[in-house]
Amino acid sequence: MKVILTHEVTGLGTAGDVVDVKPGYARNFLYKRGLATAWSAGAQKQIDAIARGREARAVKSLEEAQSIKGNLEASTVQVAAHAGKEGRLFGAVSTADIAAAVKAAGGPDLDRRTIEVPTPIKAVGSHTALVRLHPEVQANLTLDVVAG
Incomplete structure (x- = not known):
């Protein structure tokens, strides 16, 4: 199951990454804690917005x-x-x-x-x-x- 991470998850990825996880992990852990959202073909805009926000907060150089x-x-x-x-x-x-x-x-x-x-x-x-x-x-x- 593909999900879009909205926050950094240790061992899995950073905000804006599209990762493949088991459905139970996504449903019982990631979604409930607000760490990820479901992936869809139209979610590319959301991924781009998360990436821009991450770049603005990150240490630049x-x-x-x-x-x-x-x-x-x-x-x-x-x-x-x-x-x-x-x-x-x-x-x-x-x-x-x-x-x-x-x-x-x-x-x-x-x-x-x-x-x-x-x-x-x-x-x-x-x-x-x-x-x-x-x-x-x-x-x-x-x-x-x-x-x-």
Whole structure:
């Protein structure tokens, strides 16, 4: 079954891509979360609009992405979260929290969907996250989660 991705899906594609998936995956996951729409012959205009929007939001050049990568990897971002006495968080640190902390620290305005956390951050301490800045550039972001 062909679908048009409206958002980036890790391991599948980016917004505007036409991908072939199983019907159950499309119906039960992609459509329900608003990550894709059904493909049709007349959907080419929609694909073009999504591609234009993605280009406007994306980091324009490889050099700019390399510069941002250097700045992100050189600094440690401090994220405040509610924690108990033993350093265990009430909930987890979300990608939106990470994006807000980067912006508050004077970094670039990152889209939360470009940030990937390998394991949920549920404790105070040092953690890492991956930021996809460009199709060819990924930065490792060091996070310092503190009780706040």
